[in-house]
């Protein structure tokens with residue numbers, strides 16, 4: 001994906017745009033055989049393997065490049081980190097792919113020809129003005145610095161040449177609204193430059209268009225309605241408890257980004273597959289998921305400079321991991337279908353009805369969760385998981401055909417949800433914790449609110465050493481307004497999806513400029529969220545702004561716009577907590593807040609992600625104190641595919657019962 005479609009993927013996968021042009025749809029079987037073919041190439045390519053930078057190399061390069069820190073306690077606009085050669089290579093890959101006509105296995109001559117033809121196309125007379133020449137290298141070197149400078153020098157609708165592609169960078173609220181909502185049908189995903197797909201996410205919601213997308217979206221929506229999302233709260237608190245009773249239960253320095261990557265993968269897998277990833281087969285399935293994601297993560301965070309089809313050992317390893325995950329997921333789907341068709345005891349061949357009680361007891365036992373490091377935590381038994389809901393879905397609404405999802409579509413949607421819902425949420429939680437550590441007064445307020453709403457929670461340990469964890473329910477989420485404001489404000493400053501891309505499906509006029517069919521439009525939430533013309537003190541971390549009457553932003557000129565917008569807005573199709581619902585409607589207040597995108601393609605996981613972040617921030621703030629490390633500059637945004645923090649090592653200090661009693665509810669306990 002491009003930075004343009006941050007949540008789509010964590011890897012610079014081949015440009016699906018090019019992959020799709022002129023080709024028919026590929027079946028899961030074909031995709032699989034291509035991956036297997038790629039895997040077979042590993043032996044021949046292994047000899048070209050060269051040593052790769054390790055994670056610690058990477059960390060030291062970025063920390064040594066850190067020279068400045070935030071000047072005031074409230075200013076949170078640190079300069080972007082100096083890009084490492086790996087960053088440049090990674091982002092450059094994304095441009096190279098567009099001209100290399102990447103396909104999952106065979107570069108298509110036709111695609112290459114088309115890419116070259118586009119590269120030499122003259123710029124249309126009416127194209128928006130912008131910097132001279134091709135700006136791909138400058139953008140690749142530091143995407144955030146580039147878009148900020150480009151907006152400052154050329155305005156809110158800027159014409160660019162990027163690796164030969166005609167691209168328009170948009171940060172004008174009216175134009176954003178026009179593209180994302182009002183005329184959304186004229187702008188599609190297919191054909192978007194720098195818009196990668198991945199064999200992991202297949203042809204799921206993120207990358208499809210037209211009737212295929214509409215049908216899948218209709219089928220998936222019910223699984224993300226409020227009542228359904230509420231049921232996933234258990235997976236969220238369960239994972240939060242595991243973190244807080246496990247690695248975060250003693251004073252320790254933790255890499256929050258790494259911990260949250262594990263945590264959000266656990267949550268999304270649990271929400272998707274429920275008991276199946278916790279029961280007896282958990283190891284096998286979790287191992288397949290973890291392996292595929294490890295490769296996926298490496299592709300985006302290290303010097304990945306080749307498209308997915310190239311016969312490198314990394315690609316072959318990735319293809320093999322995806323193939324193993326496919327096997328596990330197809331097996332899960334088949335088993336679940338079979339289970340749903342038969343009565344429960346028949347399916348286990350417990351034909352003797354007298355033994356049914358025994359079976360029920362066994363199932364109840366399986367539902368009980370072991371929490372490392374501590375006391376009992378028996379989570380309530382759960383409703384259907386996402387897989388059940390997707391299996392239940394029938395396309396029986398307006399224009400529907402009454403059918404359900406095929407196994408291949410199910411597989412693609414399940415993987416898409418994992419890909420789209422995992423790293424974006426991990427990034428959000430990492431930024432939230434980094435900001436809480438920098439702003440202890442904000443952390444204290446979150447803790448106080450959580451304690452007031454949730455009480456003291458359940459303990460683990462003895463006497464003064466006891467850690468108490470209050471686990472929110474879905475109903476509590478809407479009651480924790482301040483925590484919610486912290487989450488909204490964090491995404492304002494650091495939107496994980498900092499750019500969102502579309503492609504003009506035909507010749508079209510945008511912002512007064514004629515654009516040819518095939519032009520890419522990059523909407524930049526990062527620029528909208530920090531626009532000083534529309535937000536007061538845009539670089540300050542000020543959660544309070546969301547609680548003031550009228551909400552954010554406050555500049556008078558935008559307030560009137562915001563009113564007229566909400567009257568006609570498409571509401572997100574997913575449910576979010578009440579305050580967030582207002583903030584996330586349409587293109588947000590003043591038309592300048594869209595961390596989850598907008599219009600028909602708005603993030604289907606909006607409610608899920610908001611609930612997850614609110615629950616976890618409340619649990620974390622009320623259970624531990626977070627501190628930045630002495631002498632360490634605050635993390636800086638590192639814009640790759642998503643906007644991730646470059647380094648979120650935090651000092652985690654559990655609040656012990658005794659310490660909290662001494663400092664009062666929500667007080668900052670200094671237990672060491």
Ligand code: HEM
Pocket residue numbers: 004005007205206207217268416417418420421422424425428495496497500501594595596597598600601602603604605606608609
């Ligand atoms: C903080 C967390 C998240 C952020 C910032 C985020 C952001 C976004 C954005 C900006 C889009 C729109 C992309 C576009 O218009 O091109 C999107 C789409 C999508 N997101 Fe998320 N997302 C998050 C979490 C999740 C979660 C938890 C899930 C699922 C469990 C999810 C599933 C999806 C899917 C399936 C789409 C494609 C929707 C469609 O095109 O119909 N996301 N996300």
